[in-house]
Amino acid sequence: MNTPLDSFTLSRRDLLFASLAGATIFPWISRAQPKPAAKPGRTEPGLRVKNIIRTAVKVPYRTVPARNMARELPHWKYIEVFEVELASGHVGFGETLLHYTFRSTQDENVAFAKGKNAASIMWDDELGAGLQMALFDAVARAMDVPVHALLGKQVHKDTPVGWWDIDLPPEDVAAEARTAADNGYLAFKTKGRPWFDIWEQAKKGDAVAPEGFSIAFDYNNTLLDAKRGIPILKDVEKYAITKIVETPIAQDNVPDGVEIKKHTRAKVAHHYGWPQALIALRNPICDGFVIGGGASRVMRQGTVAAMADMPFWLQIVGSSITAAWSLHFGAVHSHATWPAVNCHQLYTHTLLNRPIVVKQGRTPIPDGPGLGFELDHKQLKELAIPKPPTRPNPPRLLETRWPDGKKMYVANGGVNFMLKLFMKDNGYPYFEPGVTTALLYDDGSKDWKDLYARAKQKPVFSKA
Numbered sequence: 001m002n003t004p005l006d007s008f009t010l011s012r013r014d015l016l017f018a019s020l021a022g023a024t025i026f027p028w029i030s031r032a033q034p035k036p037a038a039k040p041g042r043t044e045p046g047l048r049v050k051n052i053i054r055t056a057v058k059v060p061y062r063t064v065p066a067r068n069m070a071r072e073l074p075h076w077k078y079i080e081v082f083e084v085e086l087a088s089g090h091v092g093f094g095e096t097l098l099h100y101t102f103r104s105t106q107d108e109n110v111a112f113a114k115g116k117n118a119a120s121i122m123w124d125d126e127l128g129a130g131l132q133m134a135l136f137d138a139v140a141r142a143m144d145v146p147v148h149a150l151l152g153k154q155v156h157k158d159t160p161v162g163w164w165d166i167d168l169p170p171e172d173v174a175a176e177a178r179t180a181a182d183n184g185y186l187a188f189k190t191k192g193r194p195w196f197d198i199w200e201q202a203k204k205g206d207a208v209a210p211e212g213f214s215i216a217f218d219y220n221n222t223l224l225d226a227k228r229g230i231p232i233l234k235d236v237e238k239y240a241i242t243k244i245v246e247t248p249i250a251q252d253n254v255p256d257g258v259e260i261k262k263h264t265r266a267k268v269a270h271h272y273g274w275p276q277a278l279i280a281l282r283n284p285i286c287d288g289f290v291i292g293g294g295a296s297r298v299m300r301q302g303t304v305a306a307m308a309d310m311p312f313w314l315q316i317v318g319s320s321i322t323a324a325w326s327l328h329f330g331a332v333h334s335h336a337t338w339p340a341v342n343c344h345q346l347y348t349h350t351l352l353n354r355p356i357v358v359k360q361g362r363t364p365i366p367d368g369p370g371l372g373f374e375l376d377h378k379q380l381k382e383l384a385i386p387k388p389p390t391r392p393n394p395p396r397l398l399e400t401r402w403p404d405g406k407k408m409y410v411a412n413g414g415v416n417f418m419l420k421l422f423m424k425d426n427g428y429p430y431f432e433p434g435v436t437t438a439l440l441y442d443d444g445s446k447d448w449k450d451l452y453a454r455a456k457q458k459p460v461f462s463k464a
């Protein structure tokens, strides 16, 4: 195709003349001249944040997660979706799990972002999960690149993604392992807790797990020390499902951590940064990390892990919106080789135009613009609620029963109110076969109310 410049041979004098004459005589040459005062980015009007729309939604849990999240985590259903519109017309979206995130986006973050160049502020983790994600998505769309192109060089074409549940009774461990496997997953992370029978959890999970499927128990410190924890870890790792175990004891208990590594076979995963990464790298207390947070933190920590040749899993938690965001970090982190924990399988809705598909435990990295997925406004409209002013914390009473007839009642309080009792050696009962826990249904009776009032003060024990 002929362009005007093909038809002419221009001397320097012509060019000078053209630049002085401007568009009137040689309009094509005028267009080709760089803008003299351009400051790339800062003056680019297209990237200016023009508008931010926030929508609070309540996303239901699937049946099995619903009855288990009801104990300590009913508040994960509340999500805020952010849509950031740029002056160019590109719209990016993101989300904050309102009561479980490294940081939720506040009104002042939204006020700060308005009118700013989105590219100049998107790396600021202080803006909170939802706004940061939406800024990245918007900028990537405006640049016509996938989000991962803004994060670094793509080193993986697909990335491992795992299934997740909070603590479950043994039959639910089995049910969820089967559902995960049926949906293409090869890894499932759930919890090991002193109020469930860990031996039965492992046995029932293993019984339904297909070849190569792993179930990782995260103990959140509750094995307390090496002496008591090692026999349990060894029992659980007799099953083929055991490949990784997470935070068996307080991660900064280095001597006991070393003992655990010495006497057990499964890989040990630790949350990055506790104790300091240097201590975790100098002492044989873990084989890899759990990495999450905002974009800057995830890139920083993932780089340290790569430098130390330590694998990790990305733990960036939310609905499928967050899972989509996480895929882009999986694309650029060489050592994100353990299955990501995004928890989006909890929900009945994806909030996206298409689901995140897992095959053989892996998901392809999206290569469309931005997150590579579209927001489903129909779902958003269906699930929209007024944003709750505080964390919804309905009255709940948890009943734990031991085989000898002993019972314990714990009432809801702060986040992880039950777990917090058992994370340190507070003299509460340790792991035992046959123990189980369930919500004690509020039948409206005086008995329930009385018991609840007592348990609000401190856990109530009743003997057989």
Ligand SMILES: [Mg+2]
Residues within 6 Å of the ligand: 218, 220, 246, 247, 271, 290
């Ligand atoms: Mg953990």
